[in-house]
Amino acid sequence: MSAPNYEALSVEAAAVVRQQTAWERVRASASVRFGAIALAVLIGIAIAAPWLGTVDPALFDAGSRDLLPGKSGEITTLEGETVQHTFLLGSDSFGRDIYSRVIYGTRISLAVGVGAATLSLILGVLLGLTSGYVRWLDGVLMRVMDGVMAIPAILIAIALVAAWRGGLLTVIVAIAVPEIPRVTRLVRALVLTIREEPYVEAAIALGTPTRKIMFSHILPNTAAPLIVQATFNCASAILVEAILSFLGVGLPPDIPTWGNIMAEGRVQFVEYPHNVFFPGIFLALTVLAVNILGDGLRDTLDPKMAKRV
Amino acid sequence: MTPALEVRDLTIALPPGGDREFAARGVSFSVGRGEIVCLVGESGSGKSVIAQGIMGLLPRTLPIAGGAALLEGEDTVRATAERLRQLRATRMSMIFQEPMTALNPVMTCGAQLDEVLVHHTQLPEAERRERILAILREVLLPDPQRIVAAYPHQLSGGQRQRIMIAMALILEPALLIADEPTTALDVTTQAQILRLVAELQARHGTGVLFITHDFGVVAEVAHRVAVLRLGELVELGEKHAVLKRPQHDYTKMLIGSVPRLEPHGRAASADSPVVLETRDLGKTYVDRSWFGRRRDVVAARAVNLAVRRGQTLGIVGESGSGKSTVARCVVRLIDPTDGEIRVHGEEIARRGHRALKPLRRRVQIVFQDPYRSLNPRRTVGDAIVEGPLNFGVSRAQALERARRLMTLVRMDPESLDRYPHQFSGGQRQRICIARALAMEPELLIADEAVSALDVSVQAQVLQLLEEIRAQFNLAMLFITHDLRVAAQVCDQVAVMQQGEVVEYGPAEEVFLRPRHDYTRALFAAAPGRDFAFGGA
Numbered sequence: 001m002s003a004p005n006y007e008a009l010s011v012e013a014a015a016v017v018r019q020q021t022a023w024e025r026v027r028a029s030a031s032v033r034f035g036a037i038a039l040a041v042l043i044g045i046a047i048a049a050p051w052l053g054t055v056d057p058a059l060f061d062a063g064s065r066d067l068l069p070g071k072s073g074e075i076t077t078l079e080g081e082t083v084q085h086t087f088l089l090g091s092d093s094f095g096r097d098i099y100s101r102v103i104y105g106t107r108i109s110l111a112v113g114v115g116a117a118t119l120s121l122i123l124g125v126l127l128g129l130t131s132g133y134v135r136w137l138d139g140v141l142m143r144v145m146d147g148v149m150a151i152p153a154i155l156i157a158i159a160l161v162a163a164w165r166g167g168l169l170t171v172i173v174a175i176a177v178p179e180i181p182r183v184t185r186l187v188r189a190l191v192l193t194i195r196e197e198p199y200v201e202a203a204i205a206l207g208t209p210t211r212k213i214m215f216s217h218i219l220p221n222t223a224a225p226l227i228v229q230a231t232f233n234c235a236s237a238i239l240v241e242a243i244l245s246f247l248g249v250g251l252p253p254d255i256p257t258w259g260n261i262m263a264e265g266r267v268q269f270v271e272y273p274h275n276v277f278f279p280g281i282f283l284a285l286t287v288l289a290v291n292i293l294g295d296g297l298r299d300t301l302d303p304k305m306a307k308r309v
Numbered sequence: 310m311t312p313a314l315e316v317r318d319l320t321i322a323l324p325p326g327g328d329r330e331f332a333a334r335g336v337s338f339s340v341g342r343g344e345i346v347c348l349v350g351e352s353g354s355g356k357s358v359i360a361q362g363i364m365g366l367l368p369r370t371l372p373i374a375g376g377a378a379l380l381e382g383e384d385t386v387r388a389t390a391e392r393l394r395q396l397r398a399t400r401m402s403m404i405f406q407e408p409m410t411a412l413n414p415v416m417t418c419g420a421q422l423d424e425v426l427v428h429h430t431q432l433p434e435a436e437r438r439e440r441i442l443a444i445l446r447e448v449l450l451p452d453p454q455r456i457v458a459a460y461p462h463q464l465s466g467g468q469r470q471r472i473m474i475a476m477a478l479i480l481e482p483a484l485l486i487a488d489e490p491t492t493a494l495d496v497t498t499q500a501q502i503l504r505l506v507a508e509l510q511a512r513h514g515t516g517v518l519f520i521t522h523d524f525g526v527v528a529e530v531a532h533r534v535a536v537l538r539l540g541e542l543v544e545l546g547e548k549h550a551v552l553k554r555p556q557h558d559y560t561k562m563l564i565g566s567v568p569r570l571e572p573h574g575r576a577a578s579a580d581s582p583v584v585l586e587t588r589d590l591g592k593t594y595v596d597r598s599w600f601g602r603r604r605d606v607v608a609a610r611a612v613n614l615a616v617r618r619g620q621t622l623g624i625v626g627e628s629g630s631g632k633s634t635v636a637r638c639v640v641r642l643i644d645p646t647d648g649e650i651r652v653h654g655e656e657i658a659r660r661g662h663r664a665l666k667p668l669r670r671r672v673q674i675v676f677q678d679p680y681r682s683l684n685p686r687r688t689v690g691d692a693i694v695e696g697p698l699n700f701g702v703s704r705a706q707a708l709e710r711a712r713r714l715m716t717l718v719r720m721d722p723e724s725l726d727r728y729p730h731q732f733s734g735g736q737r738q739r740i741c742i743a744r745a746l747a748m749e750p751e752l753l754i755a756d757e758a759v760s761a762l763d764v765s766v767q768a769q770v771l772q773l774l775e776e777i778r779a780q781f782n783l784a785m786l787f788i789t790h791d792l793r794v795a796a797q798v799c800d801q802v803a804v805m806q807q808g809e810v811v812e813y814g815p816a817e818e819v820f821l822r823p824r825h826d827y828t829r830a831l832f833a834a835a836p837g838r839d840f841a842f843g844g845a
Contacts, residue, residue: 198681199683201642202744206673206699207665208695
């Protein structure tokens, strides 16, 4: 019996099915496309705010108070000139243009959302990696995180803003802090699974330093679930910022944020619902867009988690 | 008399964009009453898909494109969902590879058996109970009364598979489809289950379609054999005809790749220096919960081994025998709790993390699962140069070495910048070997390194390991559960059982004149031991 040609007959090579890369799957997802386009439009609005027919959102005119949407009136610029202006979405009880305030408010909301998500992600990743890889620190760190999670997020944020002075950075930090434990837990859980993978053990056997194992072997493999978590954190941060402003414990009331506009309009809600309605619509649409984007990313990047939730 | 099953020209489509158009194409065979037909093939050959097609269990993404599967003359391919539900368990049933996932974890075994009877018969409760106890006795489960009340997790893997068999046969179906039913089991348990299946089907005249990748199992149970390659049936015939005089080249190649169960008989250098030596090595896991009692689990106890340069020491044993624990202690991935490990006379069992760095150069390991042994986010090149870079080799030099090693393991050196998912399991295992060799180790540990591979690929990787051992004069520690593999590569063999070495000596001695009862039991259980495979 002659020895058959092993290499030619083996079906091995045919077994490699070309898989779609994560990027291809992400681009093909309808949710990701919709969410990304909606977010891109919002970012465009935030950047182009001064050129969208707006006036300075802080300008007011006693003669143009409580105008209904679409009405024209006068407004006084900083130089003291009085100009004609169409109040597309009406004006508030100080005679400020709600349209301009809502458009400028996009900047604050997006900045807070992205800022808080990024900050909570960075700190959460550092703490989670430490907790997952340095076993003796794990118990202490996780108990502290449990403690933070036991206090309602909004109360921590209120307490932190009250302790410092109100400002954009303060608000971002205050919103990010209560989000940190969730990121930390996620990263820790991922690290605990990934550190048992043979490729991590192989790296240990190759004499790779612990720091390098953490950052070049473990961290890149946590990226998918982390990106997903970050979008959800972003949406929740935008909401929390609106809540803080609405409660009057966020940014100072003269800064146009959607929460501030709604808070100001709350008193006259029955007579002038547009004061609350338009910022509310923007808030809802933004959060919806971010969440749809997050759902799409979860389904494409992290299919296991998609089935679990 | 109509056969239990007749498959005619069965064709099952794959979703578009795959590596081939059909999962199975024009497959025809039959299973007579009281006959066992083995469907053999490597992974991806379409054997499980055919079974699912017959049972009507295919997912929507794999539609049946043509042909018929006649169960006692009735076509299951065209049967309605309702009719299929009636047929399953009564006239055809199936057992799977992993009994734990096939059983419902929150129902007792008795309740799950009862469910089958309630759905398909009108028997009163007392008779159902009688029937359940009878079938449990028939599958030789001890103490059927207790088993009825037990949950699946309270049983061992072999017992769970017996429950599955009981469930499949309780209504005496004409056809039993067994999809790799012993692959997840230890070799001694496997032997018992194979014997049980053969006895039961002979007694009841059941036709069995037995799906397996293991020619040893084929030699044990089959009456006839069907060989699949890439969805096409390449050979069909009587067991002895196929195993002894295979016609198709592919069958010849597969059978030729099965390692022989007799020692290779190479001369091993007996006086070369000892590279690795363990003295009373032990590892005890202590399970200490906050409120519970302290519980000690002994994974390995008093293990004394020595490996010389140019020699291969095999550690064989079933799951839980502690063979991997020993390997991981030697690489110091885990910390041994007792004894000494000496590499070239240097004691390393107690060394701290930093002091272990010199050891990393000398001792390297290749793991079982090729799909998890390479970081999916780093290129193959990055994986191979990682070790040398850790030891101060320049990147250019390390890459040069990586290219040489890729050639050595018969891979294209140009594919260094590709990612692991672009390679098959066997290719990945070659890459893992190259990664280990990049450190220029003196001791290479292979922890079930060929166990996850198809038999033809396994033969190639074994050959590669053997060449490398000879070329670099490496000491090798080879962990395996497969006696055939051990016979092919080992000069010395240590047999482990429940954390202890029960027999240790030259491969010739252990294989031809085993002294310990457990070693004898292992050999007796090795499937297909009476067949001389590996003729090529």
